[in-house]
Amino acid sequence: MLHEEEAIFQPGLSVDCVIFGFHDNQLKVLLLKMKAADKWALPGGFVYKEEDVEDAAVRVLQSRTGLRNIFLQQFHTFGDPARSNRKLNRALLRSVGVQADDSHWFLQRFITVGYYALVDFSGAVPQPDATSEACAWWDFQEMPALVMDHQHILQKALETLRKQLNDQPIGYNLLPEKFTMPELQRLYETILGKQLDRRNFQRKMLGYGILNRLEERKQGVAHKAPYYYSFDKEKYAVALENGLQQGW
Amino acid sequence: MLHEEEAIFQPGLSVDCVIFGFHDNQLKVLLLKMKAADKWALPGGFVYKEEDVEDAAVRVLQSRTGLRNIFLQQFHTFGDPARSNRKLNRALLRSVGVQADDSHWFLQRFITVGYYALVDFSGAVPQPDATSEACAWWDFQEMPALVMDHQHILQKALETLRKQLNDQPIGYNLLPEKFTMPELQRLYETILGKQLDRRNFQRKMLGYGILNRLEERKQGVAHKAPYYYSFDKEKYAVALENGLQQGW
DNA sequence: TTAGATGTGTGTCGATGTGACACAATGTAG
DNA sequence: CTACATTGTGTCACATCGACACACATCTAA
Secondary structure, rough: OOOOOOHHEEEEEEEEEEEEEEEEEEEEEEEEEOOOOOOOEEEEEEOOOOOOOOOOOOOHHHHHHOOOOOOEEEEEEEOOOOOHHHHHHHHHHHHHOOOOOOHHHHHOEEEEEEEEEOOHHOOOOOOOOOOOEEEEEEEEEOOOOOOOOOOHHHHHHHHHHHHHHOOOOOOOOOOOEEEEEEHHHHHHHHHHHOOHHHHHHHHHHHHHOOEEEEEEOOOOOOOOOEEEEEHHHHHHHHHHHHHOOOOO | OOOOOOHHHEEEEEEEEEEEEEEEOOOEEEEEOOOOOOOEEEOOEEEEEOHHHHHHHHHHHHHHHOOOOOOOEEEEEEEOOHOOOOOHHHHHHHHHOOOOOOOHHOOOOOOEEEEEOOOOOHOOOOOOOOEEEEEEEEEOOOOOEEEHHHHHHHHHHHHHHHHHHHHHOOOOOOOOEEEEEHHHHHHHHHHHOOOOOOHHHHHHHHHOOOOOEEEEOOOHHHHHHOOOEEEOHHHHHHHHHHOOOOOO
């Protein structure tokens, strides 16, 4: 956190990423443990003066997960002046060895642009940044205390994701190459926060025409073995583009 | 556009508003004719250092229309560094009598937060700002050339509005107190850019349960007189909150 | 005065989608 | 080999949706 960074970053602007993964039939979120506080934070970063805001989000994502070609979506910009926490930011500066007075660029008010990402859990390699001592996946159901308004940001990301379920397919970016119908259902159930009927779920999902059933069945389960499915990449892309149901 | 404004505004940040109205069975958008260019622009403004971004949007809206208590919704933040147009902004500064070198705050790169508003056409009193020579409603179907990326912003606003139709009611903010079913249908048709079946539209709309049919019928029409309707304010609010159809 | 044009109020029919539920099939654990 | 958990598949009633027909009201033109 050098002083000269004032010259290279867009002032008062940051990006924060809600990075969703899926593992063990649980929705996960990638978080950073702050050095400067006993709380966790969403992975975030600043925007270079000539950098597209979206590129900054991609950069943050790649730095924290090592992944490229990720599903990324802007969902909201948070512009409440009270969301900045000068005390925290001062502690944060101290944690990287900087003493600064009130005019320091990092102690000004920040607006943040929120993005959420859907990533392949098993392919990601969590990597802390300079201000954090750890980077880890958290179970969506049992999140720790978050800094500033990050809880609020997370909430808004989830809301957007839920709405996305209604007119776009989800899963290609969160599930492994092949997966079973129950696994896909758990994903939907976790995002929606409610149980779904097994049979109706399957009917509706297959109705979208974006799944291919494989010959192979899952092995080593203590009951009837479910089939594996994979997404039909082309049809999935079309569904993403055109939407699933019209409404009007 | 005084030089001291650098001290009072959040640097590199603006808001732009897509203000929709409805009149003569046509969707309208409020635009400003720039003094500095032969093009039109969306009403926009800057954000005071201690002002909530949303409050800035409300302020812009009120300054341009005189209206309060408006339906306002953030839809996207535009962060492409190439979207700023230094040449235009320099001309803009000249138009208000300011000569500035490249370091001037207004000539830096700007990120803009887009909001769209739905307003009562007849209640609005269009008012130009300091940089514009006119403020007027334009027919949505026949928009003039717009500055910078404002065409793109408008497009994105429309996309969001169209999606909103699928799970939230529209119209309370755009139509007068009482209106006919055909009028409401024209509104939907204009937003969606396609024709709808009269009878199916009525069935679906009434199914939402947010309309009250009045005793009164429209007068002076060269055919069977349609009933007037009004929104049931309470049920409308509930529908806004909970959404119209679930999907999942 | 009346026929025609225009646009509204209301209803029907068949196709499709949805929620609730039953039963047979399959693989593991004991 | 039996019990158990979980999957594959199907049915039924009901709501929703797109396409369409017919009667009604009001102005206009002859």
